[in-house]
Amino acid sequence: MMAIFLSLFSLLLDGILTNYLPYLKGNLTLFMPLFSVVFLLFLPSFYYKDTRMYYLHAFLFGMCYDLFYTNLLFFHGALFVILAFLAKWIYKNFEIRFWNVAIPVMFLIVFYESLFAGILFLFHIVPVTFSDLLYKITHSILLNIIYAEGLYLLLKYLPKKYKKKKIN
Amino acid sequence: MKGKKQKKKKMWVFLGAGVVLLSSLVLSIFLYPRVGEIDILLKDVAMFINKAAMYPFTALNSEKNVSQNESYVIQKNINSSLEKEIQELKDVLELNRTLTEYEPIHATILSRNKSYWFNTITIDKGKSSGIRKDMAVITARGLIGKITKVSHNSSEVKLITADDENFKISIAIQTNDVDNFAILSGYDLKTGLMKATGIDKTTNIQIGDTVLTSGLGSMFTAGIYIGTVEKIENDKYDLSKTIYIRTYQDFNDIHYVTVLKVKS
Structure with a gap:
């Protein structure tokens, strides 16, 4: 339940902030939100052995993201499953702590943006350049690290009944 | 043995997601009319929630x-x-x-x-x-x-402002003597100006001329205001002109x- 609540919270906050920040190419601020992607990093803490539910959650979360913000039905559904796979791997092999949470966040954002831009480039849907991609990534790091730190603290001190795995 | 099985399972999930990702992209972009009805229904629900959240x-x-x-x-x-x-x-x-x-x-x-x-x-x-x-x-x-x-x-x-090759707008540049037609072909990130290409070199366009939709191409009717000419450049072969248009919309x-x- 808490996982669904936090997913929805991240999703809606993502959209609300995007509505009030410049979003055109060349006008982005250094505080572009990608809270939904950041939340995926913490999603494994809500699931222990129920892998199917974990990936289903990621898929449905991505579907909602598409319906709310992108109009690309199923696209983020599948993309979020890949990101969830990556988040699970990070969770297993990397000890997330307050001072190092920025590293996996950056990794996830770079992976997400590169994969997204790569697919658009591959299908010639919109012109994608490396400098544009770099611009987008650099402008998406700062605010999302702050959000990730907030989520980390919230989950660290969240009573055990709301989550399945311990946050270091 | 168990580890191997798990690895295989993970690989299948990953591959499955990849296939769904690619096919969904094709569905979303190229076959949109066929999935339109499902999308419309779900979209309406999502927009209702979004409206409530933005209220x-x-x-x-x-x-x-x-x-x-x-x-x-x-x-x-x-x-x-x-x-x-x-x-x-x-x-x-x-x-x-x-x-x-x-x-x-x-x-x-x-x-x-x-x-x-x-x-x-x-x-x-x-x-x-x-x-x-x-x-x-x-x-x-x-x-x-x-x-x-x-x-x-x-x-x-x-x-x-979208960089879309399929979204071209036919425009008319109103000069003192005659209207000149061109195609709006993108947005210049550095200057924040719209770009229009394919204008005959001999046309007499001045900075400050008004740019409207031309009505050609049947996408938009004529006369919708776009902006004013801000900068004029000759192309690198000196055959045609490129104009930059200032829109007054933020x-x-x-x-x-x-x-x-x-x-x-």
Whole structure:
């Protein structure tokens, strides 16, 4: 339940902030939100052995993201499953702590943006350049690290009944 | 043995997601009409939730019972926000008087497309308000885009700043003697100006000339204001001219739009 609540919270906050920040190419601020992607990093803490539910959650979360913000039905559904796979791997092999949470966040954002831009480039849907991609990534790091730190603290001190795995 | 099995399972999940990802992209982009009905239904539900989530923020501007004890800064911000909103609505009303051949449909922006590359916005009016695909979307400051997807209660607008090869607008540059036609072909990130190419080198275009839609190509009717000529350049072979157009619309700060529906 808490996982669904936090997913929805991240999703809606993502959209609300995007509505009030410049979003055109060349006008982005250094505080572009990608809270939904950041939340995926913490999603494994809500699931222990129920892998199917974990990936289903990621898929449905991505579907909602598409319906709310992108109009690309199923696209983020599948993309979020890949990101969830990556988040699970990070969770297993990397000890997330307050001072190092920025590293996996950056990794996830770079992976997400590169994969997204790569697919658009591959299908010639919109012109994608490396400098544009770099611009987008650099402008998406700062605010999302702050959000990730907030989520980390919230989950660290969240009573055990709301989550399945311990946050270091 | 167990580890191997798990690894295999993970690989299948990963591959499966990859296949779904690619096929969904094809479905979303190329075969949209076939999945349209499902999308429309789900989209309406999503937009209802989105509208509810945005309500406290949009309602902030119309807040009337502001306590006198609130700080001056908050009060000042609310006032300036209200003034701005009133001005924006006044401009839209003024514009309606000049567009008599159209039935204007006013809409509020619900959300912006989160994917940076597409340059689209979602408005709160759809099929139920008479909106159809390819209708022109304007503000008081001119053309901003066209309708690309319509569901019952919301529509997607592609902005003219989008880098889309399939979204070209035929324009007319009004000079002293004759109208010159060209194609609006993109947005220059560095200068923040719209670019138009394919103009005969011999034409007499001056800085400050007005740019309108030409009506050619049957996408938009003629006469919708776009902007004014800001800069003129000859192309590298000196065969044609490229002009840069200043639009007076701040695309990062649009809250209300008008969709132009041709009166039947």
